[in-house]
Amino acid sequence: MPELAFDVVIIGSGAGGGAVARELSRLCKAGKRIAVLEWGPRLREEEFTGRELDMASKLYVDAGGFLTRDKTMTLAFAKQYGGSTVVYTGTSLTLQKKTLESWSVPGLAHDDLLRRSQKYLKENNVHKLEPEYLNDNNRLFHAACQKLGYRVEQFPINVKGCRGAGLCNLGCPNAAKRGTNRVQLPEAERNGVTVVTNCRVDTIDDRSVRATVKNPGFGEPSPWPEGDYRIRAEIVVDCAAAVNSPALLLRSGLGEKLPALGRYFTAHPALILVGQHGRPITNYFGHPKSYYCDEFAASKGFLLETCMYFPFVTAKNLTGFGAEHSALLRQLDRLQMILVLALDAPRAENRVLIDRNGEPIVDYTLSVPVLESLFESMKVSAQIFFAAGAERVHAPAGSKFFIERAEQDRLDDLIVREKMLAGRVSITSAHLMGGCRMGRDADRSVCDSWGRVHGTEWLYVADASLFPGCAAINPYVTIMALADRVAEGISKRMLA
Amino acid sequence: METTAPPRLLSGRQRTFVTALGHALVPQTRGLSAERQARFFEIIDTMLATRPRHMVRLLKIFLVVLRWFPLLRFGGRLDRLEGERQKEALRWFQDSPWVSIRTGFWGVKTLVFMGYYAQPDVAAELGYTPSHAGNDQLRA
Numbered sequence: 001m002p003e004l005a006f007d008v009v010i011i012g013s014g015a016g017g018g019a020v021a022r023e024l025s026r027l028c029k030a031g032k033r034i035a036v037l038e039w040g041p042r043l044r045e046e047e048f049t050g051r052e053l054d055m056a057s058k059l060y061v062d063a064g065g066f067l068t069r070d071k072t073m074t075l076a077f078a079k080q081y082g083g084s085t086v087v088y089t090g091t092s093l094t095l096q097k098k099t100l101e102s103w104s105v106p107g108l109a110h111d112d113l114l115r116r117s118q119k120y121l122k123e124n125n126v127h128k129l130e131p132e133y134l135n136d137n138n139r140l141f142h143a144a145c146q147k148l149g150y151r152v153e154q155f156p157i158n159v160k161g162c163r164g165a166g167l168c169n170l171g172c173p174n175a176a177k178r179g180t181n182r183v184q185l186p187e188a189e190r191n192g193v194t195v196v197t198n199c200r201v202d203t204i205d206d207r208s209v210r211a212t213v214k215n216p217g218f219g220e221p222s223p224w225p226e227g228d229y230r231i232r233a234e235i236v237v238d239c240a241a242a243v244n245s246p247a248l249l250l251r252s253g254l255g256e257k258l259p260a261l262g263r264y265f266t267a268h269p270a271l272i273l274v275g276q277h278g279r280p281i282t283n284y285f286g287h288p289k290s291y292y293c294d295e296f297a298a299s300k301g302f303l304l305e306t307c308m309y310f311p312f313v314t315a316k317n318l319t320g321f322g323a324e325h326s327a328l329l330r331q332l333d334r335l336q337m338i339l340v341l342a343l344d345a346p347r348a349e350n351r352v353l354i355d356r357n358g359e360p361i362v363d364y365t366l367s368v369p370v371l372e373s374l375f376e377s378m379k380v381s382a383q384i385f386f387a388a389g390a391e392r393v394h395a396p397a398g399s400k401f402f403i404e405r406a407e408q409d410r411l412d413d414l415i416v417r418e419k420m421l422a423g424r425v426s427i428t429s430a431h432l433m434g435g436c437r438m439g440r441d442a443d444r445s446v447c448d449s450w451g452r453v454h455g456t457e458w459l460y461v462a463d464a465s466l467f468p469g470c471a472a473i474n475p476y477v478t479i480m481a482l483a484d485r486v487a488e489g490i491s492k493r494m495l496a
Numbered sequence: 497m498e499t500t501a502p503p504r505l506l507s508g509r510q511r512t513f514v515t516a517l518g519h520a521l522v523p524q525t526r527g528l529s530a531e532r533q534a535r536f537f538e539i540i541d542t543m544l545a546t547r548p549r550h551m552v553r554l555l556k557i558f559l560v561v562l563r564w565f566p567l568l569r570f571g572g573r574l575d576r577l578e579g580e581r582q583k584e585a586l587r588w589f590q591d592s593p594w595v596s597i598r599t600g601f602w603g604v605k606t607l608v609f610m611g612y613y614a615q616p617d618v619a620a621e622l623g624y625t626p627s628h629a630g631n632d633q634l635r636a
Binding site: 050051052053057062063065070071072132133135162163164165166167173174280282284285286310311312314315316319320321322323325326329330331332333359419421422423424426 | 605622
């Protein structure tokens with residue numbers, strides 16, 4: 001088995017790994033050797049086809065359909081040069097002060113996080129799209145929320161040269177989204193960081209990792225030959241994200257001394273809801289996600305966002321089947337869509353485990369409060385669809401497949417709690433958080449506020465698994481800000 | 497992935513049943529050409545090939561339950577029930593009081609939807625014709 005040596009090994013290249021790699025790359029000039037080990041491939045530009053299943057299979061773990069243990073929720077997370085920053089929509093919000101306060105992490109101040117977040121907003125070209133680039137799907141949501149008196153805001157997004165392909169979740173075919181694959185990783189590489197794709201880290205040992213390089217048959221081949229490797233490093237930074245970071249640490253035998261490892265996993269469980277208009281609207285042309293409504297975040301525990309998905313994803317997220325289901329799908333160019341995110345509380349029993357082969361299992365139970373929030377969100381969303389002019393609405397917990405416009409005053413009767421059952425209603429998540437939460441001590445947390453694993457001075461975590469609770473916003477900017485902080489701590493230590 | 501045929505993980509009998517199920521879940525699958533029908537199963541086989549063996553085994557067991565359980569409750573095998581009676585049986589699985597039955601049904605349904613709706617030609621028939629220059633369409 002070949003043995004290699006670096007000063008720093010970073011595992012994963014998404015929002016966390018990309019930010020750490022770029023920040024630490026300044027040390028390359030001082031002779032430090034830094035490697036990023038990324039499980040996924042680096043796709044060639046021509047491989048971003050925008051075809052639904054093709055891209056889902058190449059970019060996502062389990063093609064975006066990773067199931068929780070009880071199979072009531074699917075988790076979407078990417079493995080790829082750039083991680084999940086390749087497949088997000090680029091919505092760029094900073095963490096609210098009240099959320100950080102609820103996390104109660106000693107030594108982590110909102111001002112510090114905000115300052116770091118703003119650095120990434122700037123370098124990722126975050127801005128609001130001009131009105132001419134907003135499609136009907138987004139405009140109708142905004143107008144309806146205003147009509148109903150609901151607070152509605154435009155998302156700042158991180159694009160440059162966006163041509164409105166509307167395929168953000170399948171990897172931008174126009175290279176417009178400013179993920180770590182476009183900004184931080186290329187800069188890190190120019191500064192001397194080695195990025196090794198198709199390289200899966202199996203375990204972390206004492207100041208070393210064991211990894212396997214295997215090419216998947218698409219994308220650029222790994223710069224290292226296929227095979228097993230042992231890589232020594234003075235510092236190891238786990239940025240494999242909220243499922244694989246805790247799983248990797250568990251596989252490496254850290255579970256015994258860190259009882260909180262894998263626990264307090266949160267996910268913003270989500271629903272995709274649709275309303276059908278009587279005429280074609282522009283929905284899949286243009287950027288898909290321009291507005292959000294947080295009117296019900298505090299009172300009912302959910303956020304609403306505009307969204308637009310692809311035929312198969314749309315089909316699987318509707319409840320029901322047969323002629324009505326098909327009829328709705330055949331009106332795809334008339335559909336208005338809303339994504340609901342439930343703000344789930346951190347619970348110790350929601351956690352990442354590993355099976356006998358060391359593969360991650362996510363044991364997550366959709367709690368009664370989460371199901372209540374999602375149920376309530378259907379009624380609010382139906383009101384928004386009708387206020388926007390929709391002729392009929394599909395509510396997954398509806399007593400019938402379609403709720404017609406003439407029935408809009410009977411939403412409380414037609415959307416019924418008994419139908420809001422886990423496993424019956426399609427629930428997904430793309431905001432995976434927790435599992436290596438920050439905190440004061442090893443009894444209830446895994447890392448300190450600088451991302452250092454309690455009791456293991458050479459091992460750090462820098463990704464969404466650090467979150468002690470859900471972010472209550474789209475999380476990538478916060479991940480980058482925390483990773484920036486972790487990198488600063490490492491940098492100071494290495495230069496000391 | 498696009499050039500090599502996936503292994504056939506469903507037996508001939510299982511394919512026949514999934515085809516019948518497809519007719520109930522997505523009526524348009526009744527009229528699929530031989531080429532599209534082959535693609536339908538190619539998509540399903542490709543997806544199953546990436547899943548752990550125990551998941552595929554669970555799916556196969558659930559296909560048996562889905563086929564035969566309606567004999568007890570609805571008086572016939574699922575693929576032999578007609579019209580409304582078949583829908584009633586499918587709704588029973590979807591709304592079942594047991595979460596494992598609901599998730600099993602959801603899994604099979606999702607696989608059938610994938611086999612049909614993930615076909616690029618079908619997307620165009622639904623009116624879904626994205627463009628890499630979508631902003632031009634907004635201004636058109």
